[in-house]
Amino acid sequence: MRTVTVPVLPPVAVRADGQFGIYLHVPFCASRCGYCDFNTYTPAELAGAAETPAGSTPAGWLAGLGRELELAANLLATAPGGPRRVDTVFVGGGTPSLLGADGLAAALDAVRANFTLAGDAEVTTEANPESTSPQFFAGILDAGYTRVSLGMQSSAPGVLALLDRVHSAGRAPEAAREARRAGFEHVNLDLIYGTPGETDDDLARSVDAAVATGVDHVSAYALVVEDGTALARRVRRGEMPAVDSDVLAARYELLDARLSGAGLHWYEVSNWSRDGGACRHNLGYWNGGQWWGAGPGAHGHLGALRWWNIKHPNAYAEALDGGALPVAGFEELGAQEAHVEEVLLRVRLRDGLPVSLLDGAERSRAETAVADGLLTRAGDRLVLTDRGRLLADGVVRDILG
Ligand SMILES: C[S@@+](CC[C@H](N)C(=O)[O-])C[C@H]1O[C@@H](n2cnc3c(N)ncnc32)[C@H](O)[C@@H]1O
Ligand code: SF4
Numbered sequence: 097m098r099t100v101t102v103p104v105l106p107p108v109a110v111r112a113d114g115q116f117g118i119y120l121h122v123p124f125c126a127s128r129c130g131y132c133d134f135n136t137y138t139p140a141e142l143a144g145a146a147e148t149p150a151g152s153t154p155a156g157w158l159a160g161l162g163r164e165l166e167l168a169a170n171l172l173a174t175a176p177g178g179p180r181r182v183d184t185v186f187v188g189g190g191t192p193s194l195l196g197a198d199g200l201a202a203a204l205d206a207v208r209a210n211f212t213l214a215g216d217a218e219v220t221t222e223a224n225p226e227s228t229s230p231q232f233f234a235g236i237l238d239a240g241y242t243r244v245s246l247g248m249q250s251s252a253p254g255v256l257a258l259l260d261r262v263h264s265a266g267r268a269p270e271a272a273r274e275a276r277r278a279g280f281e282h283v284n285l286d287l288i289y290g291t292p293g294e295t296d297d298d299l300a301r302s303v304d305a306a307v308a309t310g311v312d313h314v315s316a317y318a319l320v321v322e323d324g325t326a327l328a329r330r331v332r333r334g335e336m337p338a339v340d341s342d343v344l345a346a347r348y349e350l351l352d353a354r355l356s357g358a359g360l361h362w363y364e365v366s367n368w369s370r371d372g373g374a375c376r377h378n379l380g381y382w383n384g385g386q387w388w389g390a391g392p393g394a395h396g397h398l399g400a401l402r403w404w405n406i407k408h409p410n411a412y413a414e415a416l417d418g419g420a421l422p423v424a425g426f427e428e429l430g431a432q433e434a435h436v437e438e439v440l441l442r443v444r445l446r447d448g449l450p451v452s453l454l455d456g457a458e459r460s461r462a463e464t465a466v467a468d469g470l471l472t473r474a475g476d477r478l479v480l481t482d483r484g485r486l487l488a489d490g491v492v493r494d495i496l497g
Contacts, residue, residue, distance in 0.1 A: 100411055102420045106428070108401045110177030115380035118182055118211065120161060120203055121391030122189040123409050124154065124225070130261075130326035131288075131319060135393030135407050136190040142409070151392070151413025153469055154195050156269075162206040163416040166203035168185040169210035171421070172388075178427060180386070184377035185219045192441045193223035196474070197235025204396040205238055218242055218282075218376040225268040233278035243282035243375070244275045245315075251305040252298035254292045258336075260326070267413040272309040291319050291349060292337045293401045297345055301355060311374030316351050318344045345486045352482070365444045365480070367487050382441045392422075400429045440492050448477035453494065462495050470494075 125136045125216060142152040150156040158474040172178035185207055192200060200221055207213070233244065247267030250256055256265060269286060275283045285306040289299050306314055319339050321328050330336045354363060360368040364382060367375070380387060387397040392405040404424035406412045415422035429437070435453075443449045451473075454462060462478055465471040470484035470491050486489050 100406070100418065102406070102415050102423050103425060105171070105401065105403060105421060105423060105426055106189055108171075108175050109399045110172065110175050110180060111386060111399055112177050112180075115183045115376070115381065115385035115387075116180035116376070117186065117377050117380045117385060117387035118165075118185040119269065119377075119387055119389040119391075119396075120185070120187045120192075120207070121389065121394040121405075122187060122192040122195060122203075123392045124194050125189065125191045126194065126264060128326075130258075130330070131322065131323040133325050134190065137409065138337060151409035151411070154199055155458045156413055157391070157409060158195075158199065158202055158206065158417045160413045160422070161203060161390055162190055162209070163389075164405075164422060165206050167416075167421050168388050168390065172398075175398070179211070180277065180475045182207065182213045182217060184217060184380060185213070186377040187221040188221055191227060192221045192223045193227040197232050197239065200236050200241065201239035203464075203481075208240075220245055220282075220375065220377055224263070225271040226263040228271045228274065230274045230278060233275045233280065237279050240279075243284070244280050245284040245286065245313075245375075246271050246275070247366075248272075248285040248302070248306060249288045250291070250298065251365070252294065255294050255298055255302075258291055258293060259288065269305050269316070271313050272306075276310055282313065282377065283309075283311040284315060285311050287314060287316040287351070288319050289316055289347040290339050292339065294347075296347070296350060299350055303351055303354040303358075304460055305358065307355070312360075312370040313375065314360055314368045315366055316348075316368070317323070320349070349482075349488060350372040352485075361446070362485070363446045365485050379445075380433055382445055384441075399435065402427050402429060403412070412445040439496060443478070443480065443492055443495070444488055446479065448474055448479035451476050451478060454482065457496050457497060461497055465491055465494050 121137050122340055125138055127214055128138055151160055187203060188203055211319055219241045222245045224247055249259055251265045253265050272283050272285055287302055321339060331338050346380050355368040360370055362368050363374050370460055386398050387396060392409045392412040393405055395404045406422045406424045412422045438453060462471060466473060469479045469481055470487060472481050480488060
């Protein structure tokens, strides 16, 4: 057997404060959407690279995951500040629902076998509408999942076709209803806006269809044309216009008005929820929480340490077969890098950026943004205005100088 050489994580001190989460990455999709550059593999892509078949099947992935979580728990048990109780679990992909309810139950069991979950832990899985059913939702609820996040993207058939989505326009709202009927209080629908050819009406109907299901959370992302994707090649060949930033701004305003009119309020620039519906796991990322990322290509963050796993499922499995954590690389964040990241993430939250985090020069640049109508003061915090949300990245650059 060939064993990959992996870097060894340096000793890490775990912070005792804030949230601790576990992210599990499922690297499988039935087919690839043309816009997506996430670390995921179709059966055809894995067949061509099946040097070590172990990691390329759901069963092999699950075996590797169990080994990684065991190594993680051992590392945390001896680290200063560790071990930590798990506040949130998030299974993302890829397409976690391809594992079925039994596979997702086994993944959560692997977490429970190695970590202690808080009694009120939030346990989310992403799911693709076409690989769900009432039985699937009943099964994962029974297994201990508390939240489901479904990729809807749009309810316009033309937009879905352009995005290479394989589900019908009605299937995502139907799946959200099934999840709610199964007993899930917390259900999210993901939307993508600004797809070339999408009209204002298409987006308005998509938002209305999402809201009508009664979900308590909607995430909406501007379409990003990622390098190396089929979508980028189509744009480069002139088969499709590039995404227009003025259109994106107008669409964001439309989304926000419709969602807040329906009782879903923004709590992060791309996320809206009803009261009590915010995703605690993602809030952990944005509020400087710590997490272990398990699975191919997953990223983790403990103390000042960041690391990322080997991306390919076979190489990931191979490293674990050799007894090592499947780490591809790591970095230790200096104080300045950590500060930049904190400003970048926290300014995007409705709770805002505590002024106390900023130094004198940053505070005076933030005051300029307040005078320009991009930020507003809420007590000791700075919160993006409606216009500021459209220009969030620029506001961060302005503050940091
Ligand atoms: C990586 S997917 C995983 C969920 C699931 N596989 C699905 O597609 O429904 C998570 C979400 O990221 C968003 N996303 C992925 N690539 C994107 C891109 N290039 N631009 C905007 N949103 C994107 C989509 O809304 C998607 O639902
Ligand atoms: S189904 Fe989700 S993860 Fe898979 S390719 Fe499409 S957007 Fe990416």
